[in-house]
Amino acid sequence: MIGNNLQTSSWFMRDGSFLRLKSVEFGYTLPSRIISKAKMTNLRVYFSGTNLLTISKFDLWDPEMGGNGLGYPIQKVYNFGIQLSF
Template sequence: MINSASITPFINNGQRGLLQYIADDHWSETNRNIYAFWPRLSAYQVPNNNVNSTHWLRNGAFIRLKTAGFGYTLPQDMTKKFHVSMFRIYVSGTNLLHWSAFKMWDPEMAGNGLGYPVQRVFNLGININF
């Protein structure tokens, strides 16, 4: 469930900004879509916009490629030429891909999407034993 109270735009003396999703899809006189993401955009907090209801429920199902790695160890007949007993090169990564129908923010984040996103990390390394 999306925490609508924590994403309400323009409150706290203007300290809270406007999420792009709200700017793009809110009910108005020119956009009378009853399924618009934000019920009614206002410069002031509208209490009816923050009532818990099924309007704020979203499908949070997702598939993520969390970690993957690949490495290669050179054969010993090649490493002997360089006077090393073992030479290995590898690459790995975390949070590489995710697929979800929910496009507002990463589904593993908290209910308002205002925190830092989940980091994508890549590692490249070499192991050499003499």
């Protein structure tokens, strides 16, 4: 047996630091003086998303997965919507 195979090594270690925008939501409710002309009482437009941005020097797989690069990748989710009341 070769002794080098049992030695602790940092050869395969990589910088796993990252910055992630995990979730965000933007919404805007239109003023009632504008929407009352269309016989509405409330009108809100919104956008929400999760996992929208990841900044990392490690590009082989998602850094949050650690050493398990064979797992499913983290999904980005985008939602757009309108809430209105008459």
